[in-house]
Amino acid sequence: MSLVLGVDAGGTSSRAVVATLDGQVLGRGRAGCGNPAACPPVEAFLQVGRAVEEALAAAGRGGVRAAVIGLAGIEGLPEGLAAHFPVPPRVVGDVVVAFAAGTPAASGTALISGTGAIAAKIIDHEIAATADGHGWQLGDEGSGFWIGRQAARSAVRGTPGSLTAAVLKHLGVGEPEMVAVAVQAAPPLALAELAPLVSRAAEEGDPEAVKIVERAAGLLVRTFREVHAPGTPVVLAGSVLTSEGPVRRAVRDLLPDCAPVVAGRGEDAAAWLAARSLAPRTPHQDFLPDTWGVSRT
Structure with missing residues (x-):
């Protein structure tokens, strides 16, 4: 059975999910700050690892075929992060994950206000332009x-x-x-x-x-x-x-x-993006039914 792993690494918490290609959740994990812009990178990557291990505890590592992690301000896979994943994860911006958590559309705008604040234009699930997101000292207005x-x-x-x-x-x-x-x-x-x-x-x-x-x-x-x-x-x-x-x-x-x-769970959106890398027609609703008005059971 092929599995996917999705991770949303935020400034307050890191959340991970392991699911089948049709969106059946097999395990979830949660830990502390996973954003190296908000806490020391070593600690951030440790927390991401804890969330991933918790999610994998019920599902096992062997079946994971693709993984996506949403992470702010980093391009490429940081050295200290790779060891925590059963397969090399694709790193995307946290705003890309946030946008995918609300819509199956490939392009549009995400407006985020959590600990920080940023708006991003998304084109084909990639960041095309951003506004604010400058951190608590210089911006994050309305956060x-x-x-x-x-x-x-x-x-x-x-x-x-x-x-x-x-x-x-x-x-x-x-x-x-x-x-x-x-x-x-x-x-x-x-x-x-x-x-x-x-x-x-x-x-x-x-x-x-x-x-x-x-x-x-x-x-x-x-x-x-x-x-x-x-x-x-x-x-x-x-x-x-x-x-x-x-x-x-x-x-x-x-x-x-x-x-x-309103966006659903970021980790579920990351898992959907991972599933699409294996099966491009994977329905958004399979991974984020709440955003479609369908209750999870």
Whole structure:
């Protein structure tokens, strides 16, 4: 029996799946940060390996005939990564996997907002152009990090409302003045953990949270428009946009003519791309039924 392996290596987690050529899942694995742009490469590749081994534990290595890994900012197969795979994987951009997680189309636009943020024009399942994706220090506008930083900035100023109260509680401090101390004691990207607090506070009507949500959506759509070709499919991906909530709604409201769809699991899309290398007519629905309105059982 021929098997395929798909991996989505993100800044927060790495996820792997082993499946048959008709999309039957035989094993899944999950581990920590697998993006060498977000954590040290040695640690990233170790985490990817753990996810792969967990997925292979139930399926075995012998039947794997093709593998695809979605990875940001890397072309070619890094030396430290190959040893974790039963066959040499094809490395594609994480945005390519994200786009494939929402549509069988070969070309269109992916808009991602997770820990970071980027928009990409995809042509024939390859990256043709990108906007933003410059990292938390220089860009990633509208990302989970950006949203969390706005929440922390609001809280340190003592802005009245439920958002400030939620930030203080999350950080374990009693006064706004202590927010800076708590934030500076943690890794910078930990600010992304505050993004869900903004969504909840916005749903409750907190004015500051609503303002942050609106700004985030506006920045994401501005990034999107830098690369989007009108009339082509649009896929929303990343934890901020795949989660039902005010940011996704605000982005959709700003894109009334684009009919964006929400991405499914990136690792399943990577497995579909791997299957297509063996059987080009492999149906997208076999690997990502949820995006077609078909429930998994």
